Amino acid sequence: MKKLKTPLEADRLKYNPPLPELLLDLTHCSIEEGSVTTSVADEEEIQKFFPHTFGRKIVSCTKGPLPGKLAPLRIGVMLSGGQAPGGHNVITGLFDALKKLHSDSRLFGFLGGPIGIVDNKHVELTAEILADYRNTGGFDLLGSGRTKVKTDEQLACSLKVIQNLKLDGLVIIGGEGSNAYCAVLAEYLLNHGSQTRVVGIPKTIDGDLQDGMLEVSFGFDTACKIYSELIGNIARDAISSKKYYHFIKLMGRSASHITLECALQTHPNMALICEEIIAEGKDLAQIAEELAEMVYERSQQGKEYGVVLIPEGLIEFIPKMVKLIEELNPLLAKYPENEIATHLSEKSRAAFDFLPLQIQQQLLSDRDHHGNVKLSHIATEQLLIHAVKAKLKQKKDYKGQFTALSHFFGYEGRSGFPSNFDASYCYALGHTAALLIQGGYTGYMAVVHHLGCHIADWKTGGIPITMLMSMDKRPVIKKTLVDIHEEPFIYFDYQRGRWAMEDDYRYPGPIQYDSSSLSEQPTFTLLLRRR
Numbered sequence: 001m002k003k004l005k006t007p008l009e010a011d012r013l014k015y016n017p018p019l020p021e022l023l024l025d026l027t028h029c030s031i032e033e034g035s036v037t038t039s040v041a042d043e044e045e046i047q048k049f050f051p052h053t054f055g056r057k058i059v060s061c062t063k064g065p066l067p068g069k070l071a072p073l074r075i076g077v078m079l080s081g082g083q084a085p086g087g088h089n090v091i092t093g094l095f096d097a098l099k100k101l102h103s104d105s106r107l108f109g110f111l112g113g114p115i116g117i118v119d120n121k122h123v124e125l126t127a128e129i130l131a132d133y134r135n136t137g138g139f140d141l142l143g144s145g146r147t148k149v150k151t152d153e154q155l156a157c158s159l160k161v162i163q164n165l166k167l168d169g170l171v172i173i174g175g176e177g178s179n180a181y182c183a184v185l186a187e188y189l190l191n192h193g194s195q196t197r198v199v200g201i202p203k204t205i206d207g208d209l210q211d212g213m214l215e216v217s218f219g220f221d222t223a224c225k226i227y228s229e230l231i232g233n234i235a236r237d238a239i240s241s242k243k244y245y246h247f248i249k250l251m252g253r254s255a256s257h258i259t260l261e262c263a264l265q266t267h268p269n270m271a272l273i274c275e276e277i278i279a280e281g282k283d284l285a286q287i288a289e290e291l292a293e294m295v296y297e298r299s300q301q302g303k304e305y306g307v308v309l310i311p312e313g314l315i316e317f318i319p320k321m322v323k324l325i326e327e328l329n330p331l332l333a334k335y336p337e338n339e340i341a342t343h344l345s346e347k348s349r350a351a352f353d354f355l356p357l358q359i360q361q362q363l364l365s366d367r368d369h370h371g372n373v374k375l376s377h378i379a380t381e382q383l384l385i386h387a388v389k390a391k392l393k394q395k396k397d398y399k400g401q402f403t404a405l406s407h408f409f410g411y412e413g414r415s416g417f418p419s420n421f422d423a424s425y426c427y428a429l430g431h432t433a434a435l436l437i438q439g440g441y442t443g444y445m446a447v448v449h450h451l452g453c454h455i456a457d458w459k460t461g462g463i464p465i466t467m468l469m470s471m472d473k474r475p476v477i478k479k480t481l482v483d484i485h486e487e488p489f490i491y492f493d494y495q496r497g498r499w500a501m502e503d504d505y506r507y508p509g510p511i512q513y514d515s516s517s518l519s520e521q522p523t524f525t526l527l528l529r530r531r
């Protein structure tokens with residue numbers, strides 16, 4: 001039975017994301033080669049790993065007749081890792097572009113992430129199937145997964161499936177790990193005489209897959225706007241009731257890009273940025289002291305409320321917690337939960353005992369698929385509330401009332417309807433991937449530039465994935481953390497003293513989808529970087 005659509009869903013299914021002018025007529029879009037590339041570091045080793053694909057040229061789409069005779073293409077596509085709004089539009093963009101290039105082209109979707117190609121679980125994607133997914137959030141069209149495909153056996157299975165399906169190309173939509181896999185697969189296929197082109201698409205809400213040539217990953221825009229709406233609403237509630245502090249943890253596994261963008265959008269009283277905390281070597285006690293000092297100062301002004309943003313990755317950057325977790329990981333596999341604490345070193349035991357009971361339990365029971373502590377599930381927001389309370393108790397003349405509530409905004413932002421920005425960005429990425437495959441490019445990531453400009457003026461092209469790589473036991477694409485010397489952080493730093501004391505909250509409200517100037521605001525991160 002067909003599910004009933006909500007009015008917005010029905011409306012979004014009909015929406016045609018505008019394309020950059022360059023991509024309007026694909027038969028008049030050729031590919032121009034630019035400069036040769038190297039890797040971000042460890043050039044020699046990366047070259048050894050990728051003898052066929054290393055050092056290739058940056059390419060850009062330009063106006064001109066498409067080279068070569070247009071034949072139908074058979075393409076595979078997969079979604080990988082955590083959800084990010086816009087994934088479905090990459091697929092519809094790819095499908096529409098393939099059909100524009102040749103109406104007999106076919107698209108096959110692998111199910112459940114990269115493992116789908118190893119196990120040969122796929123569906124053919126048709127216009128009818130895709131009609132229900134245009135401009136929708138989530139990855140439910142194909143599902144996703146985090147299982148790594150890296151063994152020779154898995155690569156050999158992938159090759160077989162690619163050969164059986166006679167694929168001309170494969171598009172991998174994923175984060176830094178999945179794009180590294182894309183480079184490995186492209187190299188493996190060339191090494192085994194396969195002509196199938198593999199192209200990556202930059203996805204992750206975390207915004208940490210970026211580089212000079214790659215402005216932002218898709219999903220960041222929508223996720224930040226969803227979180228900012230919620231934070232703005234909470235700030236307005238706080239300033240109305242004037243009785244609660246809200247400690248809000250935001251997703252973004254390691255980097256603090258999401259927290260920084262949401263701070264720029266909403267002007268909280270404090271936003272912690274992990275990259276600054278590392279640079280200044282702060283520990284939990286110092287962070288708690290700074291927060292307690294702000295609560296104290298605001299209380300002196302009669303303000304017993306406020307909003308604090310905390311990046312998900314914070315826990316990874318507090319040295320005492322890192323040490324504790326390092327010790328816990330092997331102990332978790334060895335001892336029953338109730339005995340583990342007794343095997344900790346004296347210092348880690350002290351750090352453990354300081355934690356609220358709930359967090360102690362999370363540390364002992366929540367594991368990832370390697371059996372280690374699951375960092376993203378640790379309630380850092382509660383840990384900080386606990387630490388701030390302890391600090392406030394030590395302030396003799398503090399007579400205020402600190403009532404704090406904790407929130408975690410993560411999954412709420414990963415599968416929302418993509419903003420118009422992400423809808424168009426992803427649709428353009430899908431088109432670009434089709435052009436790269438048609439042009440014979442493999443081991444490339446599709447990119448769109450000038451994203452802070454009007455969509456019509458966006459430029460698209462491809463970069464060899466090896467140019468983003470360096471060595472860390474094996475070739476990897478390192479996450480790009482917030483640069484505290486770059487404009488978005490500098491601007492935040494300049495404003496935050498005022499935000500701490502004056503209530504300068506900003507209320508972004510819900511994402512707008514009607515084609516108006518309200519729906520076309522890029523993130524502050526993109527705009528400030530352009531200044």
Ligand code: FBP
Pocket residue numbers: 080081082083084175176203204205206251252253312376414
């Ligand atoms: P990707 O890097 O795969 O895009 O995922 C990022 C993320 O959304 C992080 O922000 C978060 O820490 C993590 O996924 C949560 O993962 P899971 O879905 O496995 O709980």
